[in-house]
Amino acid sequence: MTVVSARGLVKTYGRGRAARRVLDGADIDAGAGELVAVVGRSGSGKSTLLHVLGALDRPEAGTIEVAGERIDGRPERELTGVRRRKVGFVFQFFHLIPELTGEENVLLPARLPGVRNGAIARGRELIAELGLTDAARRLPHELSGGEQQRLAVARALVHDPPLVLADEPTGNLDSEAGTAVLALLRHAASDGRAVVLVTHDEAATAQADRVLRMRDGRLE
Amino acid sequence: MIGAAVERLRAAPRRAVLAALGVLLASAMAGAAIAVGYGLHTGFDRAARDADMPDVIVRFRPDRRPAVDSILRRLPNLQARSYRTQVDHRQVAGGSGATDNGSIVLVGGRRGYAIVDGRDVDGRADEAVIDRGMAREWGVDVGDRITAGFLGSVRVVGIAVSPDNVAFPLSSVPHVYVSNAWIERLARLPPGRQFFVNEALIWANDPKAVDVLLQQARATSTGIANVRFLTRSGVRVLIDSAAGIVIALLVAFSLVALAAAGVMLAAGASADVQRRLQTIGIQRAIGVSRTAVAAEYGIAAALVGLAAGAIGLTAGALAASGPSTRLLEALNEQPPGAALLPVLGFAVVAIALLVGVAAAWPAWVAAGRPTVALLRGAELGPSRARRLPLAAGGFGALGARLALARRGRAAATLVVLTVSGAVILLMLGLASLVTALRDDPGSVGKRYQLTANLDPSALPAVRAIPGVAAAGTRYVVRGADSFALGEPVELLAFDGDHTRFEDPPLASGRRVRADDEAEIGVGLAQALGIGRGATLAVQLSSGGEARFRVVGTVRALDQDGRVAYVRPRQILDDDPGAAPQIVIRVKPGADQAAIGARLRDLGSVASAVGGATTRNGDFLGILATLLRVVAAIDALVCLCALAQSLALTARERRPTLALLRATGAPAGTVGAVLAGAGLALALPAALLALALEHWVLAPLVGDLAAGYADLSARPQGGQAALVAAGLVGLAVAAAAWTARRAVSEPPVAGLREE
Numbered sequence: 001m002t003v004v005s006a007r008g009l010v011k012t013y014g015r016g017r018a019a020r021r022v023l024d025g026a027d028i029d030a031g032a033g034e035l036v037a038v039v040g041r042s043g044s045g046k047s048t049l050l051h052v053l054g055a056l057d058r059p060e061a062g063t064i065e066v067a068g069e070r071i072d073g074r075p076e077r078e079l080t081g082v083r084r085r086k087v088g089f090v091f092q093f094f095h096l097i098p099e100l101t102g103e104e105n106v107l108l109p110a111r112l113p114g115v116r117n118g119a120i121a122r123g124r125e126l127i128a129e130l131g132l133t134d135a136a137r138r139l140p141h142e143l144s145g146g147e148q149q150r151l152a153v154a155r156a157l158v159h160d161p162p163l164v165l166a167d168e169p170t171g172n173l174d175s176e177a178g179t180a181v182l183a184l185l186r187h188a189a190s191d192g193r194a195v196v197l198v199t200h201d202e203a204a205t206a207q208a209d210r211v212l213r214m215r216d217g218r219l220e
Numbered sequence: 221m222i223g224a225a226v227e228r229l230r231a232a233p234r235r236a237v238l239a240a241l242g243v244l245l246a247s248a249m250a251g252a253a254i255a256v257g258y259g260l261h262t263g264f265d266r267a268a269r270d271a272d273m274p275d276v277i278v279r280f281r282p283d284r285r286p287a288v289d290s291i292l293r294r295l296p297n298l299q300a301r302s303y304r305t306q307v308d309h310r311q312v313a314g315g316s317g318a319t320d321n322g323s324i325v326l327v328g329g330r331r332g333y334a335i336v337d338g339r340d341v342d343g344r345a346d347e348a349v350i351d352r353g354m355a356r357e358w359g360v361d362v363g364d365r366i367t368a369g370f371l372g373s374v375r376v377v378g379i380a381v382s383p384d385n386v387a388f389p390l391s392s393v394p395h396v397y398v399s400n401a402w403i404e405r406l407a408r409l410p411p412g413r414q415f416f417v418n419e420a421l422i423w424a425n426d427p428k429a430v431d432v433l434l435q436q437a438r439a440t441s442t443g444i445a446n447v448r449f450l451t452r453s454g455v456r457v458l459i460d461s462a463a464g465i466v467i468a469l470l471v472a473f474s475l476v477a478l479a480a481a482g483v484m485l486a487a488g489a490s491a492d493v494q495r496r497l498q499t500i501g502i503q504r505a506i507g508v509s510r511t512a513v514a515a516e517y518g519i520a521a522a523l524v525g526l527a528a529g530a531i532g533l534t535a536g537a538l539a540a541s542g543p544s545t546r547l548l549e550a551l552n553e554q555p556p557g558a559a560l561l562p563v564l565g566f567a568v569v570a571i572a573l574l575v576g577v578a579a580a581w582p583a584w585v586a587a588g589r590p591t592v593a594l595l596r597g598a599e600l601g602p603s604r605a606r607r608l609p610l611a612a613g614g615f616g617a618l619g620a621r622l623a624l625a626r627r628g629r630a631a632a633t634l635v636v637l638t639v640s641g642a643v644i645l646l647m648l649g650l651a652s653l654v655t656a657l658r659d660d661p662g663s664v665g666k667r668y669q670l671t672a673n674l675d676p677s678a679l680p681a682v683r684a685i686p687g688v689a690a691a692g693t694r695y696v697v698r699g700a701d702s703f704a705l706g707e708p709v710e711l712l713a714f715d716g717d718h719t720r721f722e723d724p725p726l727a728s729g730r731r732v733r734a735d736d737e738a739e740i741g742v743g744l745a746q747a748l749g750i751g752r753g754a755t756l757a758v759q760l761s762s763g764g765e766a767r768f769r770v771v772g773t774v775r776a777l778d779q780d781g782r783v784a785y786v787r788p789r790q791i792l793d794d795d796p797g798a799a800p801q802i803v804i805r806v807k808p809g810a811d812q813a814a815i816g817a818r819l820r821d822l823g824s825v826a827s828a829v830g831g832a833t834t835r836n837g838d839f840l841g842i843l844a845t846l847l848r849v850v851a852a853i854d855a856l857v858c859l860c861a862l863a864q865s866l867a868l869t870a871r872e873r874r875p876t877l878a879l880l881r882a883t884g885a886p887a888g889t890v891g892a893v894l895a896g897a898g899l900a901l902a903l904p905a906a907l908l909a910l911a912l913e914h915w916v917l918a919p920l921v922g923d924l925a926a927g928y929a930d931l932s933a934r935p936q937g938g939q940a941a942l943v944a945a946g947l948v949g950l951a952v953a954a955a956a957w958t959a960r961r962a963v964s965e966p967p968v969a970g971l972r973e974e
Contacts, residue, residue: 056882056968076963077886084884091971095879099621109883111615155883 003194024217040214088156146177251536263553302329314366317358338378353387501594518580525575619896641909687810729772738768743781878970898951
């Protein structure tokens, strides 16, 4: 079953002579249980693709469907709801809030209004399953990069989204920590989610079910 | 360098506008304070110069002019002298007003007053000059006719300001100045004969050495009765002591407002520098000096400060000029006019410098760091998060953590809000106080609401009127201290316990229990230098003398505290025909109009009792308005401080807010985070402001205003709740504004920043 499907995505940065079309008719599909890796040169538009798929940014043209719901052209209020219910993000720089403990960071999406009941309990289970009980009590600056990214993965899964988008999740980690994070993402896909992964890491592509290459704003 | 600074402002116009708004508000406050403070501080000198005010005014019992002149002309340091005959307690009427307490002054030679409209009297018949206060209060213009006691109808040819006293009606005596030459012609005095005089105006060659002149005058005036000297410096001290409180309050508050703006600007500049660390690193890498980097920031901020400061100061000065002019006129002083411009110009430069330094400092500190660290975008100061003892969960609590993470800024904002909140409370409390002093007899310990001029035999009938809770007799007798005849004393006599009707707080000792005992006002005790156990001897207007043993002092406000509460026996012994008032305490909710109608049936018109200073209602109204304007401006300073603090928090924590939105947080949740940040500052500030006002500012101002009375500038419960709710409301408003800005950009913009 297709979880995310996009056709003819177009996105341009800059204006006039400085304008650069980073997405130029990109198409992508990812199904439930599938881990799709997107590779390409720096600045080729990989991260922009993820942002557009995850309703963090808007394309100038093209259609996007997430878990059976068209999201292109929708107002920001509705896109916020899509992100809350259907999308989990993992970022290269973790984006943990420094004033919150590991557990508070993981549970952050679960405390949002409109999130289904049981998300907080699920978050605590995830922390235990991922072996992050000790890290969950600490503030981010007291944790290693690997621990921080594993907490970030737990945060992306806490509201049980059908789509997980990971932007260079191993880019700031050593190989051991990177392997652990990739294993978590693989596990997330195996649980029936679609995972789209942007990476330069060969180890990451090795875990993927499919590898797509971004070139001249299109996926090959 | 200036070009680079201008470019920086053009590149971020919204940030420049926000900074300018803070400077503008603080400058407006400073402008208002400068206009009022400078006007009051210099008003007396200006008025004295314009009026050619004498260095010494001597008042005495009427005497022959040659006899007085033979003493004065021999005084050392004497430059000039002139004489007046002042006839008091005359009926004066004109325009919409009339009084039995007018004063007709026969003038000749140098005047000692300034003509502010029309011309002076010059010997022509039927002409008079009147006080500006009287002209304003009664609506009399040049060319109108007034009646002035024995002179009958006279034409007003000029309006004068005499700075030796405050203006009518603040002073209860309106003056009508007429030419001595005309009155002498009118009286057909034989050649060589002159009127008796009772006032001499003396100008000294060297005003600084007026003491020598005074000493000699005292030594040689033994032949003249009841001599009182009033010096120019003495008048100034009296007026300054009243104006000083207003000046001190305004200056203190404007300094607080400026300091608040400085702190907030420094925080803003620090955040701006933080954001541009890599740019500074590049500047340093290509050889731009540390001074040049700091100067670029300083000049950009100073340009904002110059423009916003000029606008704010002008707006503040203009807003305050109306009430300030009326205040000065009430004190018989002149507004500063163009003399204020250089002071405002200096203030603009000072504000621009302050703002420039506040912005240049963080840039100077940043530019001193290793260039490599700057290019990496290293943080300026320690920013390691701390575990805060706040309840877990809730986005408001998260906001509080974000706000308190920057401890320096949080503390600065807290101080600004606390002091501003306390000043708002103080201003509202003072405004209520002056309104109560005008309208509410209870504010000065009076527990009766009506008075009637009826014979004491009517008391049972008065007590029987429905709605009357109590009625009693009150005698008011004016006299002077027997040992210091210049000190007026007002005896207030009640049958039995006076606290049933007038209950001024007891400062020391006990209440009156016998006919030969007195409770005296603290003002009288201070003036006479007496206290408990002393004897108060009062020369009564009927000619007799009454003696009382002082058993207590009370904090009374009437007559500047120069009152004594006694039993009426000694007064009636001296003057058995003394007529009392009947004072009437009304039951709560009773219809005073209906009681008034019943009193009319008994033969007297009921008078409603006002506060201590009903006569000066307009003046107090102006003062109350001025205080409320200051409170409103202060509330804007609070809003600006909160908005600026939250805007900086939102700017610094842009990735955090973007992350929240990436996880699906709606705009309301972002608003809750920022409201939590605002409330984390506003709620403690509201509590601290209440404490600061209650325990520090209100007692301080109460003592400063009148040491002889209990004046509470403490706000009412409703006002305290209003200010606390206002601070909370301002925090929520600032949060809503900041949240709206934060959610207007796509979430990805904030996430890219990392």
